[in-house]
Amino acid sequence: MLAKSLVIFIIIGVVSGFAFGVYLMDVKNTNQLVYVEGPSISLVTEKFDFKKGEEIKIRIVNSGTIPITFNDTSYGLRITGLSGILMYTPISTQIISNLAPGDEIELSWDQIKNDGDAALEGLYKISAKGLDEKGNQVEKSTTVTIWK
Incomplete structure (x- = not known):
């Protein structure tokens, strides 16, 4: 079983990656x-x-x-x-x-x-x-x- 802190860090990484991707899509408007x-x-x-x-x-x-x-x-x-x-x-x-x-x-x-x-x-x-x-x-x- 995974440790709680590992699960929290994975969730934070996925959410921040998604937010950064949305930001870059706005900056790099094609x-x-x-x-x-x-x-x-x-x-x-x-x-x-x-x-x-x-x-x-x-x-x-x-x-x-x-x-x-x-x-x-x-x-x-x-x-x-x-x-x-x-x-x-x-x-x-x-x-x-x-x-x-x-x-x-x-x-x-x-x-x-x-x-x-x-x-x-x-x-x-x-x-x-x-x-x-x-x-x-x-x-x-x-x-x-x-x-x-």
Whole structure:
């Protein structure tokens, strides 16, 4: 017969493994492109795991039924570490950019940060932010991993 403490530890391990799995499914959301009614943008990368130094192509798609306006030509793209520290924003001009419903724009990141250093291995958050026709903020983000 098994000791009570062993049974308790096994139950705790199974429950915590399940909870961690659910958490990782939320962080690593693989459903990047979802079309909805109303304002929406989607960020699409060709994969989630990249080798160090590999170019990351990012598609920003207006996946809603309302045009989205961006304050500059970078389409509100920001790449941060999970701590929120800004790593990269594309060079842009203050020209207002628009995406009609169903339209998309492709940008890329060569894994070089704004300060000129190469990005280290780790998890990065890619986000884009725009405005709908009523001035409400529309934002979407996804995460990618850079491996050695």
